[in-house]
Amino acid sequence: STVAELEGLLGGLDLKTPIPPFPSSDVLKSPLDICRSYLADILCSLVDCDPVVAYNSIQWPNNIFNGDLTVILPKLSPGANASELAFDLMKKFSEYECPLFLLPFPEGVHLRIMLMPHTLPRLLLPYINDRKGGYGSDVSLGLKDPSSPESGRKKVVVEFSSPNIAKDFEGKHLRSTILGAFVSNIYETMGWDVTKINYLGDWGKPIGLLGVGWEKFGSEEAFQADPVGHLLDVYHKVNELFIPELVASRKLRDEGGDPAEIEGQGLFAERNAFFKKMEDGDEEALALFKRVRDVNIDNFTKLYARLNISFDEYSGESQVSPDVMAEVEQMLKEKGVLEESGGAWIIDMKKHGGRAGVAIIRDRAGGSTYLLRDLAAVLERSRKFEFDKMIFVVAADHNVHFSRLFKILELLEMSDLAGKLQHVHFNEVSQMSEKLGPGHQPHEILDQCETAMLGVLEADEEKAALLGDPQEAATVVGMTALLAQELAARRANDHIFDISGMTSFKLSTGPELQYWYAKLCSILKTHPGQPDLSDEEFASLAEEEPANLLRVLAQYPDVTHAAFKSMEPSTIMTYLVSVIDQLSLCFEAEEVARVVEQQTIGEIEDVSGQDTSVSPGQAMLYEATRRVLENGMKLLGLTPATKV
Numbered sequence: 065s066t067v068a069e070l071e072g073l074l075g076g077l078d079l080k081t082p083i084p085p086f087p088s089s090d091v092l093k094s095p096l097d098i099c100r101s102y103l104a105d106i107l108c109s110l111v112d113c114d115p116v117v118a119y120n121s122i123q124w125p126n127n128i129f130n131g132d133l134t135v136i137l138p139k140l141s142p143g144a145n146a147s148e149l150a151f152d153l154m155k156k157f158s159e160y161e162c163p164l165f166l167l168p169f170p171e172g173v174h175l176r177i178m179l180m181p182h183t184l185p186r187l188l189l190p191y192i193n194d195r196k197g198g199y200g201s202d203v204s205l206g207l208k209d210p211s212s213p214e215s216g217r218k219k220v221v222v223e224f225s226s227p228n229i230a231k232d233f234e235g236k237h238l239r240s241t242i243l244g245a246f247v248s249n250i251y252e253t254m255g256w257d258v259t260k261i262n263y264l265g266d267w268g269k270p271i272g273l274l275g276v277g278w279e280k281f282g283s284e285e286a287f288q289a290d291p292v293g294h295l296l297d298v299y300h301k302v303n304e305l306f307i308p309e310l311v312a313s314r315k316l317r318d319e320g321g322d323p324a325e326i327e328g329q330g331l332f333a334e335r336n337a338f339f340k341k342m343e344d345g346d347e348e349a350l351a352l353f354k355r356v357r358d359v360n361i362d363n364f365t366k367l368y369a370r371l372n373i374s375f376d377e378y379s380g381e382s383q384v385s386p387d388v389m390a391e392v393e394q395m396l397k398e399k400g401v402l403e404e405s406g407g408a409w410i411i412d413m414k415k416h417g418g419r420a421g422v423a424i425i426r427d428r429a430g431g432s433t434y435l436l437r438d439l440a441a442v443l444e445r446s447r448k449f450e451f452d453k454m455i456f457v458v459a460a461d462h463n464v465h466f467s468r469l470f471k472i473l474e475l476l477e478m479s480d481l482a483g484k485l486q487h488v489h490f491n492e493v494s495q496m497s498e499k500l501g502p503g504h505q506p507h508e509i510l511d512q513c514e515t516a517m518l519g520v521l522e523a524d525e526e527k528a529a530l531l532g533d534p535q536e537a538a539t540v541v542g543m544t545a546l547l548a549q550e551l552a553a554r555r556a557n558d559h560i561f562d563i564s565g566m567t568s569f570k571l572s573t574g575p576e577l578q579y580w581y582a583k584l585c586s587i588l589k590t591h592p593g594q595p596d597l598s599d600e601e602f603a604s605l606a607e608e609e610p611a612n613l614l615r616v617l618a619q620y621p622d623v624t625h626a627a628f629k630s631m632e633p634s635t636i637m638t639y640l641v642s643v644i645d646q647l648s649l650c651f652e653a654e655e656v657a658r659v660v661e662q663q664t665i666g667e668i669e670d671v672s673g674q675d676t677s678v679s680p681g682q683a684m685l686y687e688a689t690r691r692v693l694e695n696g697m698k699l700l701g702l703t704p705a706t707k708v
């Protein structure tokens with residue numbers, strides 16, 4: 065669509081002049097950008113400044129009570145006295161008769177701008193109705209050159225979830241799964257070509273230990289009955305035997321001794337030998353490894369499907385090519401970065417301008433390390449996908465690892481490649497494992513959420529009635545509950561895995577979001593919105609509460625852009641909660657109006673009567689609200705439980 069079409073769409077606004085063009089404004093994507101453009105145009109004629117300066121002085125307060133837009137006066141006119149400037153602007157503004165804005169009001173260095181309540185519905189309702197599922201998305205952002213639509217889409221690789229196949233699926237893996245799906249969704253929404261990779265922890269010493277455990281405790285029968293459960297059981301058993309050896313070796317090392325002797329015997333030696341066999345291509349060891357990997361992938365895939373998440377590729381540490389690893393080592397040697405130390409190959413980070421610490425590339429037995437595999441994996445992926453960007457959605461326990469990884473690429477003179485990589489980290493503390501106990505399987509997490517959700521629905525008939533069949537609703541809403549909990553906290557913040565909290569109908573939970581969405585669907589079923597509203601209907605939406613709701617809806621594209629920059633899904637969650645907040649105020653105001661009206665015309669006995677009271681204007685407002693909620697939920701990976 066074009067700006068001319070947009071202007072046709074907004075014909076009822078009586079804007080007189082065409083939308084002023086500004087390079088950084090995208091009026092086809094954001095209704096607030098239309099307002100920014102007109103405002104900048106007015107400002108630059110009022111203070112006689114550069115149009116771009118005027119445009120850049122306009123900011124977004126992100127809270128309608130601080131205005132819909134705000135002009136930062138020192139940015140508009142550096143050096144001017146802010147209160148004099150504000151006074152002057154207000155005076156001139158009043159002569160300006162622009163149908164978009166009310167008279168602004170000053171507050172410190174801000175000039176607060178409110179949109180004209182009468183204009184809001186004529187601007188927003190056609191706009192959202194026209195954009196539908198595209199409202200809040202920005203396909204042109206993902207183009208290599210946004211000025212020519214043919215220029216091809218940018219490519220991003222998102223690596224997330226990445227659990228370890230020998231060990232428990234932990235809280236940090238759950239959070240990575242959910243955040244990673246969001247990161248993938250928002251890139252897709254912004255027009256990028258997205259490849260989703262699950263980089264399994266399926267190689268290295270822990271798999272060696274599992275192999276040893278299998279020799280001691282493995283049972284074909286138990287494996288057939290519950291493959292993943294049995295393998296976890298085997299791992300925990302052998303690990304319990306191994307821990308004392310590990311503790312002894314760490315202690316000796318801390319005391320300055322050489323743990324080589326401890327590590328040269330017992331389970332230590334057996335574990336290392338098993339891993340060595342795997343690296344040397346021993347058929348028996350690899351056959352066992354392959355079975356373990358296959359049953360785990362199968363199990364994970366089911367888990368992801370219940371969360372409505374999928375991957376394009378299950379890669380993993382085991383899939384990294386030994387040739388590429390050798391290539392990396394060769395380059396490191398040529399650059400003089402790699403050195404030998406006690407039989408191992410290491411990089412002394414401090415010597416090369418990094419932070420303190422030693423990065424091990426190959427261990428004493430000649431085995432590849434986690435870091436070496438990761439370096440080679442980056443190289444392989446950059447060749448395979450030719451990405452413009454690659455994002456690792458991994459817990460903050462990997463902060464040092466990734467900063468080393470990026471630093472080493474720079475040492476290899478691959479700063480270009482390093483610059484395309486981003487670690488989107490998050491606080492991994494969630495207490496999920498503590499609450500589920502050791503040896504839990506991932507699907508048990510989801511089962512517990514669904515069961516708790518069913519209990520809550522059965523106890524709340526009013527809400528359950530709106531959400532449909534309790535059993536089915538518990539499945540969908542239970543997953544929303546879990547996802548919403550993980551998405552509501554900022555990435556850096558602690559959050560607690562709390563099944564009863566997440567499944568309750570409290571404000572800002574997943575179930576509450578689904579409930580309000582269902583409420584709108586149920587109203588719209590009997591009162592579908594019709595786009596052509598009469599002047600009277602438009603006027604009715606200029607009342608305080610509906611106008612405030614429209615002002616919140618106008619922010620959605622700016623909210624998605626903010627979340628795209630920060631990679632914070634909580635930005636979207638918080639926003640959706642503010643939509644619901646304002647929607648509930650609208651319902652309250654309507655309820656009051658209804659009672660007052662009935663009292664005046666003496667029809668008080670009909671209060672509980674049929675709901676014939678949704679006006680065409682309200683229906684359109686609800687439809688726009690439903691649309692924004694739907695777009696936001698989908699972006700977060702939440703599936704609406706109800707339809708119109």
Ligand code: ARG
Pocket residue numbers: 223226227228263264265438456458462
């Ligand atoms: N498997 C690792 C863990 O569970 C996470 C993998 C992170 N990704 C990477 N490319 N190193 O902690």
